[in-house]
Amino acid sequence: MEAKMETALVGHVKEEFYSSHLYLSMSSWADANGFKGAANWLRIQFQEEQAHALRFFDYLKDRGIKIAMPAIAQPPSQWTDLMDLFQEVKKHEQQVTKLINDLYTISVEGKDHAASAFLHWFVNEQVEEEKNAQDIIDQLRIIGGNGSGLYMLDKELATRVFIAPTFGITA
Numbered sequence: 001m002e003a004k005m006e007t008a009l010v011g012h013v014k015e016e017f018y019s020s021h022l023y024l025s026m027s028s029w030a031d032a033n034g035f036k037g038a039a040n041w042l043r044i045q046f047q048e049e050q051a052h053a054l055r056f057f058d059y060l061k062d063r064g065i066k067i068a069m070p071a072i073a074q075p076p077s078q079w080t081d082l083m084d085l086f087q088e089v090k091k092h093e094q095q096v097t098k099l100i101n102d103l104y105t106i107s108v109e110g111k112d113h114a115a116s117a118f119l120h121w122f123v124n125e126q127v128e129e130e131k132n133a134q135d136i137i138d139q140l141r142i143i144g145g146n147g148s149g150l151y152m153l154d155k156e157l158a159t160r161v162f163i164a165p166t167f168g169i170t171a
Contacts, residue, residue, distance in 0.1 A: 001063050002110045008103055009060055009115070014070045015099055016053030020046050022075040022092060026085055035082060035150075037158030041136075045089075047162045052122070055167055059118050082150065083140045090133035097126040121167050 027042035060067055079085040100122045107115035136157075143149030 001065065001112060001115070005106050005110050005112050005115055006060070006065055008106050009056060010065070010067055011070075012099060012103060013053055013056045013060070013067060014072060015096065016049055016056055018072050018075065019092065019096060020049035020053060021072055023049055023089075025075045025077050026079070026089070029077060029079055029085065030082070033082075035154050035157075037154035037156065038082060038085075041157040041160045042089075044160045044162045048165065051165050052125075055165075063114070083137070086133060086136045086140060090130060090137060093126065093129040093133050097130060100126055125165075 023042050023046040027039045027046060030036075030042055031039035057067060076088075079088065100119065104116065104119045104123055106112075107119055136153075139153055140150075143153060
């Protein structure tokens with residue numbers, strides 16, 4: 001693996017762990033503000049990001065790379081309301097999409113076909129991640145400040161369950 005690809009992938013492990021910490025912080029805020037369903041949805045997002053980070057970690061390990069885990073910045077912990085929080089979710093996912101796309105570009109330019117194949121799943125995953133955030137923002141926009149609507153949306157968000165990603169691998 002070329003040094004540029006290695007450095008970028010190791011850096012991305014840090015980004016995925018940061019994402020998980022951000023979503024756990026958001027879950028804590030939602031829980032403290034009475035949005036138990038949103039807290040659940042965000043906690044599931046935390047679990048997904050942890051799985052993504054470990055997938056990158058294992059990929060590097062499988063390629064013979066020893067990772068020195070970098071420190072992770074403390075994520076924010078306050079939002080003005082649920083709309084503000086989910087707009088931050090979307091903004092964050094757009095940033096992750098850019099990072100994944102940059103990794104993919106590095107893999108193509110370096111003719112690292114294994115890395116390109118590995119990253120393909122993540123490229124597609126980001127489409128879903130951004131769509132999920134936008135769907136919730138759209139619902140919040142329709143609801144406005146309607147307490148009953150917020151209650152119903154929160155109940156819907158509570159139904160989300162964690163399903164470990166297969167990363168395109170079938171057994």
